[in-house]
Amino acid sequence: MAKVALLIGVSEYELGLNPLPAAVKDVAALQRILQDSEMGGFDEVKVLTNPDPQSMQYEVETLFTGRTKDDLVLLFFSGHGIKDDSNNLYFATRITQKNPKGDLIRSTAVPARFIHEVMNNSRAKRQAIILDCCFSGAFDPTLQTKDDGSVDLQGQLGAEGRVVLTSSSSTQYSFEQQGSDLSLYTRYLVEGIETGAAIAMKMARSQFESYMTMPPAKCKKLHLI
Template identity: 35%
Template sequence: MPGGRHALLVATGTYDNQALSRLRSPAGDALALAEVLEDPRIGDFEVDRVVDRPHHEVTRAVERFFLDRRRDDLLLLHLSCHGLKNDNGELHFATADTDRRLLASTSVPARFVQRQMSQCRARSIVLLLDCCYSGAFLTGGKGDTTVHVRDELAGHGRVVLTATNRTEYAWEGERVTELGPEPSRFTGALIEGLRSGEADRDRDGLIGVQELYDYVYEELRDSGVRQRPQMWAELEHRVVVARSVLPALPHGWDREAGPGAGSGAGPAAGEPAQAPRPRVPTPGRERSRLPPTALLPVTEALAALPCMEDARGRQQFATVLGEFLALRVDLRGVRQREDVVAIARAALNQEGGENALLSTVALLEGQRAAAEVGDSLRP
């Protein structure tokens, strides 16, 4: 992990203004997250915390955090607090002295954070927002539900993970304002994914931001909580948030299937589970030799699939396709067309890629969709 690794955790749970309810989780979340980020086996970050401080101290800490950084530094900023919107729908982060009637002068505007990020020299910045309405960080004008990545988050190597979309609450336990020691759902899932290593979805020993987001999204979805984490990114390279405490699997091995998988025979009672087996190409399959002109109809057919509509769906498709092909299919997750072309190329340039592509479509979208994509493969 080259370059400096720096994290700033801003947590505000106690407020002077009685109109803002106390939050039980931010301070504890910041402490627990700092532990895993500072752990040299996991995050290996230098971590600073700002807890329950007034707005001028928070803005000063944020500006200083992004100042005088090197291009190869990795910066991680975590904000846990009330998220408030003004009459124009603009997001503000509440601090200990925030007055809801005076947001412009007593809070931290989201646009202030955006400016510090855009002016920073570091190529890799990860922003984690655990607050209500956090998805509004990257939206356009009032009432706009479309994310404009280039308009609102200029530059490369920027990633934003939010606890909610632009209209949802961030939940603590079973109620938004219930007091107690439990961590927030979003940050709690982040911490657990890093601490346990379970966020290392491909078991290569490293946890990238896309893997971390996928883990958190699925944890919150499975818990039944009514919030949907969001992710926006514009990356030139993979951003590694942490190492995994789980042992890495050899490249090309299937983490789910073990020796004898598919035969109906499992390990005997009391025996430890055996290591997964590597994917082996089926004998006799030839490398795809479709002409370059085949890329266009395949791309058009794939782009029409519902799973290609958002970055998370495209990443899930790429992950499944990669399992069939025993390779990593990397996507930038910004433009749909760019991601779909990357998926099509990955499949058509590999041995047995056409079969793997159709199997992935059938698994995620059904046999009828697979047949339609199959038609595009025919000359």
């Protein structure tokens, strides 16, 4: 059984999307945790920062290809989540753009549909996604928001045997707080795993660790969003 992860952080964007400096720091912090033998114990952790759509899709597909049913495969994304006018979810890359009307130029981003298909085609029966991106909510001038819009996460990314942990729901924003090295969600996730200080993150850690040691047959019955 192998435990492998791909950590994607996108901090640099074209005009129209706010830069998110914490995104690349998020993946570095999580990489350290996952590679620690006493915390994550992952065999392979790859980091991808500020990719274009082609390289991001290549790495995601490579992550899930050639696995066995007993493998644990983790995908982490920190950056902007964007929906099109049909409420389809996309993950922004460093070249993602919107047209003058504010609509997404879809060829510049990675569709959740692609990731969903790749995961469905993988032989690995233990799959996990952690998304530190946003969907909707209120605005606070001391925080930088990561795009808005309601998205059906369960329909676009969920499946049997797959855990999806997100920093926000369809009615909340994910925030990057000014003056903090990491985004709020990743910061508390890392702190919770390291120290157990955050109750919510302890619960997330407990769920995730139980999933990491669960036999594939039982994973098929598990579905979390």
